[in-house]
Amino acid sequence: MGVDKRSFLKQIEPDGLKQVVPNDFPGKVIPGGNGGNIVVTTLDNVINWGRSNSLWPLYFGTSCCAIEMMQTGAPRHDFSRFGFEVARPSARQADLIIIAGTIVNKMAPVLRRLYDQMAEPKYVIAMGACAISGGPFFYNSYSVVKGADHIIPVDVYIPGCPPRPEALLEGMIMLQKKIKTENMTKKVNPIDGFDEGK
Amino acid sequence: MVEKEIENKMKTEEYFVNMGPQHPAAHGVLRLLLTIDGEIIKNVDPDLGYIHRSIEKMCERDSYQQIVHLTDRMDYLSSHINNEAVCLAVEKGLDIEVSDRVKVIRTIVSELTRLASHQLWWGVIGMDLGALTTYFYAFRDREYINDIFEETCGARLTMNYNIPGGLMFDIHPNFVNRVKEFLVHFKTKLPEYDRLLTGNVIFQKRTKGVGVLTKEDAISYGATGPVGRGSGFACDVRKTHPYSAYDRVEFKEALFTEGDSLARYKVRIMEMWESMSIIDQLIDNIPEGDIKTPTKAVIKLPKGEFYQRVEAARGELGVYINSTGTKNPYRVKFRSSGFSNLSVLNHITKGAKIADLVATMASFDFVIPDIDR
Numbered sequence: 001m002g003v004d005k006r007s008f009l010k011q012i013e014p015d016g017l018k019q020v021v022p023n024d025f026p027g028k029v030i031p032g033g034n035g036g037n038i039v040v041t042t043l044d045n046v047i048n049w050g051r052s053n054s055l056w057p058l059y060f061g062t063s064c065c066a067i068e069m070m071q072t073g074a075p076r077h078d079f080s081r082f083g084f085e086v087a088r089p090s091a092r093q094a095d096l097i098i099i100a101g102t103i104v105n106k107m108a109p110v111l112r113r114l115y116d117q118m119a120e121p122k123y124v125i126a127m128g129a130c131a132i133s134g135g136p137f138f139y140n141s142y143s144v145v146k147g148a149d150h151i152i153p154v155d156v157y158i159p160g161c162p163p164r165p166e167a168l169l170e171g172m173i174m175l176q177k178k179i180k181t182e183n184m185t186k187k188v189n190p191i192d193g194f195d196e197g198k
Numbered sequence: 199m200v201e202k203e204i205e206n207k208m209k210t211e212e213y214f215v216n217m218g219p220q221h222p223a224a225h226g227v228l229r230l231l232l233t234i235d236g237e238i239i240k241n242v243d244p245d246l247g248y249i250h251r252s253i254e255k256m257c258e259r260d261s262y263q264q265i266v267h268l269t270d271r272m273d274y275l276s277s278h279i280n281n282e283a284v285c286l287a288v289e290k291g292l293d294i295e296v297s298d299r300v301k302v303i304r305t306i307v308s309e310l311t312r313l314a315s316h317q318l319w320w321g322v323i324g325m326d327l328g329a330l331t332t333y334f335y336a337f338r339d340r341e342y343i344n345d346i347f348e349e350t351c352g353a354r355l356t357m358n359y360n361i362p363g364g365l366m367f368d369i370h371p372n373f374v375n376r377v378k379e380f381l382v383h384f385k386t387k388l389p390e391y392d393r394l395l396t397g398n399v400i401f402q403k404r405t406k407g408v409g410v411l412t413k414e415d416a417i418s419y420g421a422t423g424p425v426g427r428g429s430g431f432a433c434d435v436r437k438t439h440p441y442s443a444y445d446r447v448e449f450k451e452a453l454f455t456e457g458d459s460l461a462r463y464k465v466r467i468m469e470m471w472e473s474m475s476i477i478d479q480l481i482d483n484i485p486e487g488d489i490k491t492p493t494k495a496v497i498k499l500p501k502g503e504f505y506q507r508v509e510a511a512r513g514e515l516g517v518y519i520n521s522t523g524t525k526n527p528y529r530v531k532f533r534s535s536g537f538s539n540l541s542v543l544n545h546i547t548k549g550a551k552i553a554d555l556v557a558t559m560a561s562f563d564f565v566i567p568d569i570d571r
């Protein structure tokens with residue numbers, strides 16, 4: 001009784017169960033007969049490949065850059081093509097924090113707390129002039145933190161006021177490239193030895 | 199006796215909940231200290247300052263041309279309108295008259311900004327109430343306006359198109375055609391917005407009768423923009439104190455008297471139609487003329503006080519400049535609409551549920567850097 005899985009698949013696909021290997025899979029897949037396969041790769045490569053293609057960002061949009069960040073998720077630019085679409089408002093489920101906007105003195109402890117709540121591995125993108133250096137509020141402002149890297153370590157800086165959505169995509173792809181070169185055994189927590197802008 | 203025992207056991211307690219500063223429905227970094235009893239809100243206490251960038255203090259050290267560039271980081275969704283307000287105030291102080299061409303172009307770009315702002319709001323109100331589709335529809339149409347801005351002034355969001363005395367550049371040769379194309383496109387898409395959300399039963403239940411603000415309260419709290427007009431308070435600065443080219447166009451002021459979230463929603467949808475009608479009237483006959491009235495390289499306003507009010511996308515924006523005759527202002531004060539509108543929130547959400555607070559806040563359309571400055 002019941003339908004054999006393979007014979008059922010043969011009905012819809014004459015060649016039987018096709019093994020689809022993604023183009024960017026970091027390794028070699030050798031067909032081993034009997035439907036099984038042999039995969040030759042390293043753990044580092046596979047883990048980094050998986051991590052870089054499913055980064056869940058925490059949107060930390062404080063001001064104008066947040067609008068361009070929303071625009072990046074919208075139909076024309078659509079960052080779900082690169083695996084960024086699972087937006088988490090909660091730090092505990094996020095891999096990546098996108099700082100889009102100015103960080104002021106009152107906000108700084110909150111940002112640090114959110115960063116500390118994130119599970120490792122964690123990455124930071126500073127989007128826009130304000131998050132990089134204070135931007136237009138660098139001079140004469142008594143309340144603006146002159147760059148998010150005074151509070152948490154930043155992986156990718158994206159200049160612009162605000163940056164175009166293409167610039168944000170470029171920054172995200174750069175972060176993916178960075179993750180792909182990581183070594184699991186040598187990885188350290190970026191907050192270790194972070195000087196907090198001394 | 200038994201009933202009393204049950205009542206004692208069922209006794210509830212008030213407790214505090216933080217909403218924000220990092221909250222997906224707060225539209226930025228607004229922190230609300232909620233005192234709640236179960237799910238009933240007893241008190242809403244907004245805690246501001248999480249994006250206070252000291253813009254007003256910075257203005258005291260900047261020249262008048264530099265102030266313009268700070269203002270579009272305030273209410274970034276109506277950046278052009280903010281710039282226009284400062285430029286009009288400075289022009290008032292210098293006592294110069296800009297050409298008709300400048301006035302008409304400023305009005306067209308202002309209305310495009312208002313359209314883009316309301317489109318974003320429409321996408322976000324849907325998202326806050328649990329309908330993600332609206333976000334994609336709204337941002338699809340918003341890109342058309344961003345393209346027009348980009349072609350004309352080089353920036354998509356913070357445009358800096360105005361300078362005291364006129365405009366930074368003339369419009370791009372494609373400007374008129376592209377605006378017309380956009381209008382044709384958007385006139386077919388706006389009814390789609392209505393079909394998707396306005397008549398939706400869930401949306402109606404979430405917004406109708408929620409967060410009711412009476413006309414008297416709107417006036418006494420100083421609520422302006424769509425919040426005031428949703429309560430029947432005719433406060434459109436474009437009608438009451440026309441500036442730029444608003445005195446030569448005909449448009450209806452969007453007024454609804456219900457005062458609930460749905461009324462504020464309807465005001466914005468109607469304003470989108472009116473904005474398109476204003477652009478329609480102006481786009482075909484942009485007069486010839488200079489785009490810049492020459493001013494001195496270092497602008498010095500005469501001693502005195504200058505005030506200009508404009509209608510930004512979410513209410514009245516006032517710019518107050520106190521000058522002592524030097525190249526920097528002595529004091530600059532921005533009367534932002536968001537701050538006054540926020541003060542209403544506690545009054546109208548007392549006794550409502552937490553979910554109603556989200557719906558009310560979405561209909562208020564806060565931009566937090568506009569409140570904090």
